[in-house]
Amino acid sequence: MKVFLRMVLAGFALTGVVFSSLVNAQAWPQKPIKFIVPFAAGGANDLMARAAAEGAAKVLGQPIVVENKPGAGGTLGTVLVSKSTPDGYTFLISAAGVVSNNMIKKTTNYKDSDLVPVVMIGLAPSVIVVSSESNYKNLRSFVDASKEGQGLHFATAGTGSTPHFVAELLNTRYGAKLIPVPYKSGSEGAAAVMGGQVAGTSEASIVALPHIKPGGKFKALATTWTKRISAFPELSTAVEQGFTDLQIAHWAGIHAPVGVSPEIMDKLAAAVYTAMKSPQVADRLKSQGIEPIGGTRASFNEFVDAERARLGGIVKAANIKED
Numbered sequence: 001m002k003v004f005l006r007m008v009l010a011g012f013a014l015t016g017v018v019f020s021s022l023v024n025a026q027a028w029p030q031k032p033i034k035f036i037v038p039f040a041a042g043g044a045n046d047l048m049a050r051a052a053a054e055g056a057a058k059v060l061g062q063p064i065v066v067e068n069k070p071g072a073g074g075t076l077g078t079v080l081v082s083k084s085t086p087d088g089y090t091f092l093i094s095a096a097g098v099v100s101n102n103m104i105k106k107t108t109n110y111k112d113s114d115l116v117p118v119v120m121i122g123l124a125p126s127v128i129v130v131s132s133e134s135n136y137k138n139l140r141s142f143v144d145a146s147k148e149g150q151g152l153h154f155a156t157a158g159t160g161s162t163p164h165f166v167a168e169l170l171n172t173r174y175g176a177k178l179i180p181v182p183y184k185s186g187s188e189g190a191a192a193v194m195g196g197q198v199a200g201t202s203e204a205s206i207v208a209l210p211h212i213k214p215g216g217k218f219k220a221l222a223t224t225w226t227k228r229i230s231a232f233p234e235l236s237t238a239v240e241q242g243f244t245d246l247q248i249a250h251w252a253g254i255h256a257p258v259g260v261s262p263e264i265m266d267k268l269a270a271a272v273y274t275a276m277k278s279p280q281v282a283d284r285l286k287s288q289g290i291e292p293i294g295g296t297r298a299s300f301n302e303f304v305d306a307e308r309a310r311l312g313g314i315v316k317a318a319n320i321k322e323d
Contacts, residue, residue: 028088028264029062035254037093038077040070043186044124044204044290048252049093051285051292052121055275056268066093073158075101075108082114086259091118091268094255096162096248099308103315104160105322112308115255119269120300122276122285122292123251124204125225126162127235129211129218131193134200139222139241142200143176151177155189155201158182159322162250163189165311166202166224168318173245193218204250205229205289225249230286251293253300262297269297 037049046068053064069077074097081092092098092115101108128139136142146152156164159182170176181198183189186207192198194217202224209232211218222238223229224246238246254272256265275281276294285292314320 026263028261028267029060031089032063032065033057033060033088033268034090035064035066035093036077036081036090037066037068038070038074038097039068039095041068044206044250045093045095045252047206047288048121048124048285048290051281051290052093052252052254052272052275055278055281056271059271059274060267073097073101073105073160075105075110078115079109081255082110082257084257086257088256088260088264088268090257092255092257093121094253095251096165096307096311097160098255099304100160100165100311100315103312104320114258116258116260116265117300117304118254118256118265118297119272120293120295120303121252121254121272122290122294123225123249124206124290125223125227125229125249126166126202127205127208127212127223127229128166128200128202128221128238129190129193129208130200130221131196132217132219133196134219136200136219136221138236139238139243142221143170143174143243146170146177146199147175151179152199153181153197154178155192155198156180156182157186157189158184160320161186162204162248163202164320165248165314166246168320169246169248169314170243172314172317174243190218205232209289222246225291227291229289230291231289253304265297269295269300 035049035053037046039045049066053066057064084090130136154167164180167178167180186203189201190203193201212220220235223235224238226247273294276292282292
């Protein structure tokens with residue numbers, strides 16, 4: 001009888017915990033939410049975070065504060081969120097590094113399982129650019145030229161950055177001979193292309209497009225996403241030029257620390273999706289070269305899994321390791 005009574009009481013306790021969790025999820029949010037951006041202000045990741053925060057805050061009825069925590073290639077801010085209390089008030093604005101860092105870095109102080117995908121925000125297609133004074137007409141002519149002699153130097157924002165993956169993918173899949181040259185940031189790499197110190201680079205559309213206009217210092221060879229950029233539809237994709245495996249972008253999503261209620265994550269995903277479909281937000285992002293995505297938790301989980309498999313294949317083929 002005593003054992004049965006203890007079982008009944010334990011059942012009531014568990015039911016109470018579940019009920020309390022559901023009530024809290026239904027009442028969420030009751031205070032401001034934080035989006036942690038693990039990069040400096042002004043980049044593609046930061047701009048997408050602010051657009052999502054602005055739109056989702058209107059849907060949820062609570063402010064969403066964007067905090068920049070740059071450092072260690074995005075790892076500093078990622079660790080901060082992974083160790084935060086999973087109460088639904090602190091989220092990470094994630095990027096490809098969240099997927100690839102543990103493949104490349106010796107230590108990151110967080111595990112992939114410490115973070116849970118919530119929703120995709122959008123992406124800034126990568127654009128392969130060279131100096132406006134160069135003679136390359138398209139990506140094919142650039143790759144062919146790299147195969148001659150010692151190869152061509154290609155600026156990156158460091159090991160495991162999107163430009164690094166672009167270079168190594170062209171090397172391992174298409175026989176290019178691009179020599180990655182790491183810079184501290186994408187802006188430094190872009191300046192090196194403009195100054196002629198390196199032959200080319202790959203940069204987020206939001207950064208590259210202003211320099212591609214007539215009189216600019218960049219010549220665009222291809223965009224590396226699956227579709228043409230809404231703000232620059234005349235630029236063909238690498239896929240259209242025959243590089244069918246070259247599909248990569250500077251994306252931004254939202255990850256939560258493990259333990260956040262699924263109901264809360266669903267609410268946030270729905271709010272971001274609504275924001276990304278808002279003509280006011282979508283048109284503003286598209287004009288800057290960013291493609292709003294949104295979607296569901298399920299669709300973002302599928303994207304992250306596919307991204308992990310794809311980037312993992314490049315890391316292995318190119319033997320990418322931390323500097």
